[in-house]
Amino acid sequence: GQQLNQSPQSMFIQEGEDVSMNCTSSSIFNTWLWYKQDPGEGPVLLIALYKAGELTSNGRLTAQFGITRKDSFLNISASIPSDVGIYFCAVSLASKLTFGTGTRLQVTL
Amino acid sequence: GAGVSQSPSNKVTEKGKDVELRCDPISGHTALYWYRQSLGQGLEFLIYFQGNSAPDKSGLPSDRFSAERTGGSVSTLTIQRTQQEDSAVYLCASTSTRPNEQFFGPGTRLTVL
Numbered sequence A: 001g002q003q004l005n006q007s008p009q010s011m012f013i014q015e016g017e018d019v020s021m022n023c024t025s026s027s028i029f030n031t032w033l034w035y036k037q038d039p040g041e042g043p044v045l046l047i048a049l050y051k052a053g054e055l056t057s058n059g060r061l062t063a064q065f066g067i068t069r070k071d072s073f074l075n076i077s078a079s080i081p082s083d084v085g086i087y088f089c090a091v092s093l094a095s096k097l098t099f100g101t102g103t104r105l106q107v108t109l
Numbered sequence B: 001g002a003g004v005s006q007s008p009s010n011k012v013t014e015k016g017k018d019v020e021l022r023c024d025p026i027s028g029h030t031a032l033y034w035y036r037q038s039l040g041q042g043l044e045f046l047i048y049f050q051g052n053s054a055p056d057k058s059g060l061p062s063d064r065f066s067a068e069r070t071g072g073s074v075s076t077l078t079i080q081r082t083q084q085e086d087s088a089v090y091l092c093a094s095t096s097t098r099p100n101e102q103f104f105g106p107g108t109r110l111t112v113l
Helices: none
Strands: A004-007 A010-014 A019-025 A030-036 A044-049 A055-057 A063-064 A071-076 A087-091 A096-097 A102-107 B006-009 B010-013 B019-024 B032-039 B041-048 B063-068 B077-080 B088-095 B108-112
Touching: A004 A087, A004 B088, A010 A019, A019 A087, A019 A102, A030 A063, A044 A063, A044 A071, A044 B010, A071 A087, A071 A102, A096 B041, A102 B010, B006 B088, B010 B019, B019 B088, B019 B108, B032 B077, B041 B063, B077 B088
Parallel strands: A010 A102, B010 B108
Antiparallel strands: A004 A019, A019 A071, A030 A044, A030 A087, A055 A063, A063 A071, A087 A096, A087 A102, B006 B019, B019 B077, B032 B041, B032 B088, B063 B077, B088 B108
C-alpha cells in the first residue's frame, strides 16, 4: 500500500517556539491533509490542501502542498501547551485516506 | 448529537469471542468509514460505505471482520473469533460532500485478552 513518511517522529519544544514537521511520499497525490489527535479522541482535521504549491493558514498553523505533489509540511508558530498531541498527514485516493505514522509533539513550559 | 459517536468507548474481551462496535455518524452524512489504530501507529483503513453503493471492503484484514450500515445511518463493525492482534482503537468517521474532510468519532478501544 501507499506509505507516508512523517518526520520527526516526536519532538519536545518549549512554549513559544515555532514547530515544523513534514510528510513525504514516493507517489503523487492531489490532496494532502493534516490532522491532530488528542489523547482518547479521534483525529480532527486542521488543514486540507488541494493544489500543488498551495500555502494555507489556519490561525497559528500553516501548511504547504509541495510543488512535486509528493510532500507537504506543517508549521505551528508560537506553540502553546494545548498544541500537544499527535499530528498526522494524510493523502486522499479514491475517497479513502492513507495516514502517516504521526509526529508526537510535546510542549514544555 | 452534533458529532460522530461510537460505543462502547472501551471493550475488553477474551480471545475467541465475537465483538460488535457501533458508530453513529453525523446526521445527513452519506459516507461512513472505519479505521483501526494500533498503539503508536497511524490509522489503517478498513471499510467504506457511500450511500446505497456496495461498501469498499478492501481494507478488512481477514474474513473475521465484517461491517454493515443499516438505513444509511448507523454502522456496526463485527469481529468474530477475536485474536490478541485485534487489540487496537477502532475509529469511525463520516463525511458529506467533501470525502476528504472526514469527521472522526472518539473511537472504541478494544482489548483482547
